[in-house]
Amino acid sequence: MGRGLSVALLACALIGLADDADARRKRYEPRVRDLHYGEVLFHFYQYDHFAAITRLLAAREQERIAHHSTEAELLLGGMFVSYGQQEDAEQIFHSLLAQDDREEVRDRAWFYLAKIAYQRAQPDRAARALEEIGESLPRDLDAQRKLLASRLYMDAGQYDQAAAQLERWKGSDEYLDYARYNLGVALVRGGDVQRGTRFLQRIGAGREQPDRVGFFGSLGYLFTPWRLLKREGAIDVDLTYEEHQALTDKANVALGFAFLQDDQPDEAARYLGRVEDASPWSARARLGLGWAYAAQGEYEQALDPWQALEAGDPFDPAVQEAYLAVPYALGKLENYPAAVDRYTAAIGSFNDEMARIDRVAYDAAGGGFLGELLASVEGDDLGWFWQLERLPDTPQTRYLYRLLAEHSFQEALKNYRDLRLLRQNLEGWREGVTAYQDMLASRRTRFDGRVELMGEALASGRLGALDERAERVRGRLDRVREQADAAGLVSSDEQAVQARLARVRRRLDTLPAHAGRYTEQLDELRNKYRVLNGVLSWQLEEEYAARLWDRTKAVHELDGALAEAHTRTEALLAAREGADERLQRFAERVEAIVPRVDALTARIDGLMDEHGDYIYALATLTLDQRRARLAAYLTEAQYALASVYDSAAHGDGP
Amino acid sequence: MNGRSSGAALLIAAVCLFGSLASAQEPGAGADAAISPPAADAPLKAIDQEVQDLKSEVLALNRDLFILEEELLFPANTQVTVFLSFDVGTYFALDGVELEVDGKQVASHLYTQREVDALVRGGVQKLFVGNLRAGEHELVARFTGKGPHGRDYRRGTTLEFEKGLGTRYVELQIHDSERKQQPEFVARVWE
Numbered sequence: 001m002g003r004g005l006s007v008a009l010l011a012c013a014l015i016g017l018a019d020d021a022d023a024r025r026k027r028y029e030p031r032v033r034d035l036h037y038g039e040v041l042f043h044f045y046q047y048d049h050f051a052a053i054t055r056l057l058a059a060r061e062q063e064r065i066a067h068h069s070t071e072a073e074l075l076l077g078g079m080f081v082s083y084g085q086q087e088d089a090e091q092i093f094h095s096l097l098a099q100d101d102r103e104e105v106r107d108r109a110w111f112y113l114a115k116i117a118y119q120r121a122q123p124d125r126a127a128r129a130l131e132e133i134g135e136s137l138p139r140d141l142d143a144q145r146k147l148l149a150s151r152l153y154m155d156a157g158q159y160d161q162a163a164a165q166l167e168r169w170k171g172s173d174e175y176l177d178y179a180r181y182n183l184g185v186a187l188v189r190g191g192d193v194q195r196g197t198r199f200l201q202r203i204g205a206g207r208e209q210p211d212r213v214g215f216f217g218s219l220g221y222l223f224t225p226w227r228l229l230k231r232e233g234a235i236d237v238d239l240t241y242e243e244h245q246a247l248t249d250k251a252n253v254a255l256g257f258a259f260l261q262d263d264q265p266d267e268a269a270r271y272l273g274r275v276e277d278a279s280p281w282s283a284r285a286r287l288g289l290g291w292a293y294a295a296q297g298e299y300e301q302a303l304d305p306w307q308a309l310e311a312g313d314p315f316d317p318a319v320q321e322a323y324l325a326v327p328y329a330l331g332k333l334e335n336y337p338a339a340v341d342r343y344t345a346a347i348g349s350f351n352d353e354m355a356r357i358d359r360v361a362y363d364a365a366g367g368g369f370l371g372e373l374l375a376s377v378e379g380d381d382l383g384w385f386w387q388l389e390r391l392p393d394t395p396q397t398r399y400l401y402r403l404l405a406e407h408s409f410q411e412a413l414k415n416y417r418d419l420r421l422l423r424q425n426l427e428g429w430r431e432g433v434t435a436y437q438d439m440l441a442s443r444r445t446r447f448d449g450r451v452e453l454m455g456e457a458l459a460s461g462r463l464g465a466l467d468e469r470a471e472r473v474r475g476r477l478d479r480v481r482e483q484a485d486a487a488g489l490v491s492s493d494e495q496a497v498q499a500r501l502a503r504v505r506r507r508l509d510t511l512p513a514h515a516g517r518y519t520e521q522l523d524e525l526r527n528k529y530r531v532l533n534g535v536l537s538w539q540l541e542e543e544y545a546a547r548l549w550d551r552t553k554a555v556h557e558l559d560g561a562l563a564e565a566h567t568r569t570e571a572l573l574a575a576r577e578g579a580d581e582r583l584q585r586f587a588e589r590v591e592a593i594v595p596r597v598d599a600l601t602a603r604i605d606g607l608m609d610e611h612g613d614y615i616y617a618l619a620t621l622t623l624d625q626r627r628a629r630l631a632a633y634l635t636e637a638q639y640a641l642a643s644v645y646d647s648a649a650h651g652d653g654p
Numbered sequence: 655m656n657g658r659s660s661g662a663a664l665l666i667a668a669v670c671l672f673g674s675l676a677s678a679q680e681p682g683a684g685a686d687a688a689i690s691p692p693a694a695d696a697p698l699k700a701i702d703q704e705v706q707d708l709k710s711e712v713l714a715l716n717r718d719l720f721i722l723e724e725e726l727l728f729p730a731n732t733q734v735t736v737f738l739s740f741d742v743g744t745y746f747a748l749d750g751v752e753l754e755v756d757g758k759q760v761a762s763h764l765y766t767q768r769e770v771d772a773l774v775r776g777g778v779q780k781l782f783v784g785n786l787r788a789g790e791h792e793l794v795a796r797f798t799g800k801g802p803h804g805r806d807y808r809r810g811t812t813l814e815f816e817k818g819l820g821t822r823y824v825e826l827q828i829h830d831s832e833r834k835q836q837p838e839f840v841a842r843v844w845e
Binding site for chain 1: 704776825
């Protein structure tokens with residue numbers, strides 16, 4: 001089984017745990033209770049699973065999805081299953097089983113564990129896990145359980161039990177069609193053509209093209225399975241109409257060849273004739289149809305599908321078969337010249353083809369084809385749901401067409417592509433980490449600059465000097481208060497006046513008491529001095545209390561400002577320590593990342609080389625097999641040509 | 655059916671049916687003998703295990719880097735994250751959104767159908783993550799799209815919020831008002 005997980009299952013599993021989405025929520029009640037879980041779903045629903053897993057792991061680590069812990073674990077486990085991380089997934093589901101006794105959770109966990117065991121080719125464990133499942137799986141998931149059980153029975157050759165699973169079917173018809181196909185083929189393969197045919201016929205009848213339902217048409221979208229992976233369809237596919245048509249055609253081809261095998265060419269023709277011309281199975285159908293007519297002796301009729309096929313892609317093995325089949329029919333119709341021409345053309349074509357294969361093998365030895373293959377694939381999500389569907393049109397890939405359809409090749413190529421995407425992811429982070437290192441370095445430089453300025457400011461002793469001056473001011477104010485010294489509260493303007501009055505006094509003191517006719521004027525000046533000095537003294541005494549209050553208040557304010565300056569200085573010192581530590585921690589975390597990125601990159605490079613060699617070996621093997629088959633065709637054509645010449649010479653059929 | 659035809663038919667039938675359980679193999683599978691050499695499967699299994707180990711480690715690394723990046727670029731004391739969510743979305747098909755914080759455009763987004771589908775299914779988009787100082791801020795979101803009856807629709811919503819210490823999460827929500835038969839646009843702070 002492939003690694004694909006039907007998100008339909010997952011979506012149903014998750015929705016099953018949530019309330020019914022019937023729009024009866026309270027008006028503003030969010031549909032998700034943790035925004036970060038919603039963000040995970042936003043990426044998950046866009047098939048961006050790498051981003052979804054990364055965010056889920058981060059949110060879980062940061063404890064941001066507490067309200068969705070069980071759903072988140074189921075989602076993560078499911079995505080791990082899809083991602084091929086079976087061990088991680090198993091761990092999650094076992095842990096859920098150990099911690100959660102709700103039946104709806106346990107049933108889902110057992111279902112996924114069964115799926116994982118099946119993927120790991122452990123059918124017994126898968127069967128045991130299926131037996132643990134109770135009655136609480138939602139309908140779609142239960143249908144998937146039955147499919148898985150039927151696959152297990154089929155693999156064990158227990159077709160009756162497998163059929164019994166499908167007969168009690170209650171899931172969607174799309175899944176059922178795959179199951180019917182699988183069972184039909186298995187029964188035919190097991191020799192029960194009649195029963196196998198019955199199952200295949202129910203698909204081969206086809207179905208009407210459905211009306212498309214608008215996306216916003218109803219809430220039904222919540223339960224609509226998504227088509228994610230078109231591999232191991234019975235378990236993982238939601239069929240579109242086109243896919244159903246392809247399956248119908250495939251069933252008709254299988255039925256046709258089964259009837260050919262059972263020697264019922266008329267029945268074979270009936271089914272093979274139903275296959276549409278545009279179908280991917282039309283070449284095989286035409287080839288079989290020709291053989292069905294030929295088996296009934298209708299060689300003229302056989303020529304129609306074979307000649308139509310001859311015009312097809314010369315790389316298609318069915319077309320190569322037609323190169324032999326057409327002259328064979330012409331020989332039967334005794335049109336020997338035409339038969340000779342066609343055999344000769346076939347021999348030329350086979351020789352050309354083998355020469356081309358040799359050239360392709362030589363070119364492939366250079367290893368370039370792998371890069372071409374990967375370059376042709378669009379999208380950059382990791383390839384859990386990825387499959388090579390459209391091939392680049394290069395000689396190499398056209399020759400490797402058969403190989404590319406092989407599961408083992410697709411797995412290998414998918415792994416290779418995943419590795420390449422992981423490498424790109426690491427390269428991106430490597431650049432990011434370098435940017436973080438630069439950012440941290442620049443933060444460090446800026447921080448160190450600030451620290452230096454701080455250091456200078458602290459070293460200058462400005463705050464200490466201010467403290468000392470404030471202390472002196474407080475001392476003076478205390479003295480004024482103790483001595484009731486009003487003059488101690490003199491303002492700077494008054495100090496200037498005092499100084500001028502002192503100079504006037506000194507001048508007056510130098511003058512004689514009697515100065516003749518100037519004595520009266522001198523007395524007047526001395527009186528003026530006394531009055532002015534008295535006024536100033538009176539003013540100081542008068543305003544002493546108010547001034548003392550003002551000065552005391554100003555000193556309190558100064559104390560507050562100084563305390564604030566001290567607090568800020570201490571906070572800055574603490575911040576400097578904290579920022580220093582933070583920067584250091586970030587730097588250490590970034591530094592620790594670098595070797596991890598480098599080591600992983602080196603391991604990925606080694607594994608890519610190894611994987612590339614493995615894919616190349618598979619490719620070489622395919623080319624060898626194709627060449628061997630062409631050589632067999634060539635031998636057959638040469639023998640048939642000789643036979644036609646012989647028949648033409650003797651006048652009897654080959 | 656003569657020897658060639660019956661032999662070929664049986665060969666083709668056997669080949670066609672061999673290993674052709676329903677799967678999405680390319681047509682042409684089953685045209686040749688199956689190519690799964692036992693010798694080639696063993697290294698694939700070993701490589702698979704190694705790839706699994708590597709993926710596990712790369713995922714763990716991505717988780718650590720994702721967290722580191724957020725802590726480094728958007729510290730909790732300044733971080734503001736704006737999310738956008740849908741509730742049902744019957745009356746409004748979202749085309750785009752523009753986001754302003756304090757009069758400056760900080761984010762704009764045009765939606766693909768895939769993104770809209772993801773939102774309608776219950777996904778929540780992280781529209782913007784940035785750093786804001788503590789204090790009062792104003793956020794304005796303008797939505798464009800198709801409203802009821804396919805008419806062009808342009809609506810806005812405003813939110814004044816306080817940024818304190820610790821990360822602040824804002825959700826822009828578009829939901830259906832059954833009563834008004836109209837979409838409603840709400841912005842709210844997650845406590």
